[in-house]
Amino acid sequence: MTDNKKSESSEKQVSEAGLADVVACNSGISLIDGQAGQLLYRGYDAVELARHSTFEEVAYLLWYGRLPGLSEFEAFLDGFTGSMRLPVETVMIMRMFPHVATPMEILRTAVSSMGHWDPDSGVTRLDALMRKAQRITERMPLIISSYQRLRNGMEPIEPRSNSGIAMNFLYTLTGKEPDPVMVRAMDSALILHADHELNASTFTARVVAATLTDIYSCITSAIAALKGPLHGGANAEVMNMLDAIGDPARADSWVKQRLSEKKKIPGFGHRVYRCEDPRATALRETARKITTMTGNTHYFEIAEEVEKTMLANTKVFPNVDFFSGTLYNAMGIPSELFTPIFAISRVVGWTAHILEQLKNNRLIRPTANYVGPSLTPYVDISARS
Ligand SMILES: CC(=O)SCCNC(=O)CCNC(=O)[C@H](O)C(C)(C)COP(=O)(O)OP(=O)(O)OC[C@H]1O[C@@H](n2cnc3c(N)ncnc32)[C@H](O)[C@@H]1OP(=O)(O)O
């Protein structure tokens, strides 16, 4: 084989791989069965947790490795409500952001800024890391709700003490007492997005954590990775697509046209699942319930038609991002907040993985298959053609 041919075949091999099927670490946090369509958090079925548990209880489970007893959980919740305030400096910075900045960009910058005013800044002990994980988790929803109000000319609202993250997110976003059915739907959606093994943003968080940098840097990097349309950003792309289709009767031809152009349909496909993502199944049911309850069924009906055409014409199934948008839309949430909502949930998974990485750390540093030129003598610029 000539050098050129060898390079070409190596390049093909690596560029197609995307690290698929590479086992990069040991982890006891979540397990995906991509054939059976099952997701476990620390051994518990995520869909069952979404039905019966709360987001805070799932955060405890992911961080401490087991479900809490009653008194442990009460103490844990006290720690949460103690940090449910944004640093005033972060709010000041948010007031200066250009209003064209997207909430996901704001989230990235605001989370990074909070690190400067964390009372445990610079402390790397485990207890300080746990407090920081809890603070970041509790404050991220407030960044989103406060910024959404600021960009619409309204002042941020103080969260309610003794209320959970799902309730306070909806309350601080709208300023109104949310319907308990909506709070439950939000809680369940947050649980379903909480962790997913070594997805791109979690892997990013672990790579960054393995350099022994601070937790705010890890979370900022993870938010940046989640933002992309191939990952968490797909939930907003789904809503753009449903908008572009506009009518359930147009879905079939729209999807077929796009498939014929070899374009991807947002909210479909997955690196691990070879069947329907169990979170999509659960979110479909919640979306059906909430859209029926609110009478806001328009996008859900289009989504169902898109799904029919995909299932009839491809072997690609809906993922977690496909039905979340129709659910949030029926709750009155604008589409630019869909990916930030994913982030306010996934932060518990990111922090669980960061803690796990730090318990048994080694710098993550793979190798590349070199496909560039061989040793080339330097020629002075005056002598180059
Ligand atoms: C929370 C999350 O991150 S979930 C994923 C969110 N992302 C999206 O929904 C974006 C749309 N989906 C995609 O781009 C991909 O399915 C990804 C990025 C999620 C997974 O990508 P990969 O594992 O690299 O799968 P890959 O892109 O190689 O697809 C495999 C096959 O399925 C097809 N396929 C995958 N996803 C789609 C899709 N959304 N629409 C149409 N076809 C698809 C591909 O065209 C390919 O077909 P081929 O073998 O005939 O060429």
Ligand SMILES: O=C([O-])CC(=O)C(=O)O
């Ligand atoms: O696991 C993945 O690659 C993407 C995903 O579904 C998630 O992050 O929830």
